[in-house]
Amino acid sequence: MNLTKYLAIHILREDLCYLAIVAKECSPLLVIEFLQRLHEVFGTYFGQSVTEASVRENFVIVYQLLDEMMDNGFPFTTEPNSLSEIIPPPNVFRAVVGGITGQSNMKADMNTGSMSMHPWRKAGVRHTTNEIYIDIIESIDSTVETNGMAAHTEVSGEVAVQCKLSGIPDLSLFFSNPHILDDVSFHPCVRYNRYEQSKVVSFIPPDGNFKLMNYRVKGQLQLPIYVKPQITFSTNGGRVNVMVGSKTTGGKVVEDIIITIPFPKFVTTATLSANYGTVQYDDITRIAKWTLSKIPKDKSPILEGNLSTTAAATMDSNPVVQAEFKIMQYASSGLKVDTLTLHNESYKPYKGVRFITKAGKLHFRS
Template sequence: MVDAMQVVVSPTHYLFQIYRNGVTFLACTQVEMPPLMAIEFLSRVADVLTDYLGDLNEDIIKDNFVIVYQVLDEMMDNGFPLTTEPNILKEMIAPPNIVNKMLNVVTGKSSTLGSKLPDAAASFVPWRSTVVKDASNEVYVNIVEELDACVNRQGVLVKCEAYGEVQVNCSLPGVPELTMSFANPTIINDVTFHPCVRFRPWESNQVLSFVPPDGKFKLMSYRVKKLKKTPIYVKPQLTSDSGNCRVSVMVGIRNDPGKPIDSITVQFQLPPLIVSADLTANHGTVDILADKTCLWTIGQIPKDRAPVLSGNLRLEEGLAQLHTLPTFQVKFKIMGVALSGLQIDKLEVKSTPSAPYKGFRAQTQAGKYEVRS
């Protein structure tokens, strides 16, 4: 299901789907429509339910079925997206808590629905309430990126792209006007915006102008194509003969991002014709899971030596050499830097009683990072 097509076309219907934490979100239409619109709406549904429920899986959805149904009913009306902002939805439908659950059990009725329309219903910006309570006069901006890469058997980088989001946590009083600009906006492609963003300033000057929702929200998402380097390298070598396969995997820093590279793991699936595996590492831990996945947890790369995984794989009797070579999946995290090179140049805040506090952060983690052997 993870690799299932997001768009499925039948003679009479169009199906759109996304996969999150073991749950498939499915939308069906009878007429052709832009796929990105449907996929973006399904992603929004998943994000809103995660915000409501704290996590997202099949059991949590079953336990909170009434709230899920009510949220979906408000998010879409007659087949069209309606209310998609979590802060507005929470004024209409209270998030689940112990008191609400007990009242539901005792009375048999839902106690989550509000008795009045949210304040934002009377606002000229429907994603923001006219009265923001407990505003601390702060705004935080995070650039969060995932790096997708593919390295072929010759060690050549054949694909390297960054998928990013600009996430904002806003706690500003009144109805503030924000303007954000990037130092290098020309590197980004395939941009999608939150409804609060005014498109004309971006189209003419690559400047984001918007009145933000209160709380956390995704301001924009983007892609940066054809990056030329990855921060780490993984060099696997597998040689087999006489029923034995020798394995050596070296990991090191190729392009120092200037920040520590954390949470490095390398995993691969043992081929089906392997009888036994004897693998060790000079740094980190090696675990072979029940489904024959080898997980090498490195953490951080030490400065004095390159981590190396080595050992032997014993093939089935009668098999001289290994014909199916594994693909290595790489994970890592870097705090404090966006590997695409995207940087925020300026953030201006207007229409607030006093100058707010502004904070900026960036992080990158590996998405689908494959190294073929």
């Protein structure tokens, strides 16, 4: 086989490698987007965490999904709502019946999405209670220098929707400050021309869970927490002092904080303690993890301790401390939702919007 005729494009997701072999010239972003959509569909079918074990356990469904999602080398059906009508998600009952009868779990009938004017939405959807929930999840990526100044800060956001609306609802999502959004990408249901003209996200949603849009926000953004690491080494060992606190968060509580310190290989032992939270140190990986349920208001959490090092210890740069956290009902970018309006239907649905801010790649140099 002449390998020079082919291109290999891959993505890495959760320790899994998705590889596509391309025989003809095409847009690499198209292939990457298809592989990403494949990973998201696997997450919908097998749970949020897609692992090698889950793929092996459901290899028959994996083959069926690939057969439906790709037709003669071209992306075909990639919407989870449409795929779930053709290939039901796995459960114990279907696995037992399939093992006994040997029959496939694929449905012979045409899915209702193919009979709809909107292929991402099933026809004739009915719900006893009409409701829609929107989660705006933002991740902060930043590198903070030893002087406390951020070398760069960027917010990556996604708008996740859980839709349980009857009929063919036509929705419009209005932001108070849409001008701050950069690099916006949308679900196919969004009318892109209208967003370009008026910055209104107008769409007829799929039924169930889906990702409405992704965006980035750049510029001068303030981090909701601060981490002040002081890690020094000498011929006799080392000293650790790390302080954590919250900045302006509009009164919202910073939760689920994890401070990770990867020590260099010449550190033999570490004796660490904290005045708040719990500290765990792994002698094999030489990684210390400081876990705090929240940042208290009456005192500043501090991690302190001593390090033992080998005699030949040399250090070109101090460890880079990593931080994780979560803040509910807080948008680090300052994005605000104005209204969510419903057209084309007479009922009044229950609507809920929730903001979640969490740490992405957040590094503090010591």
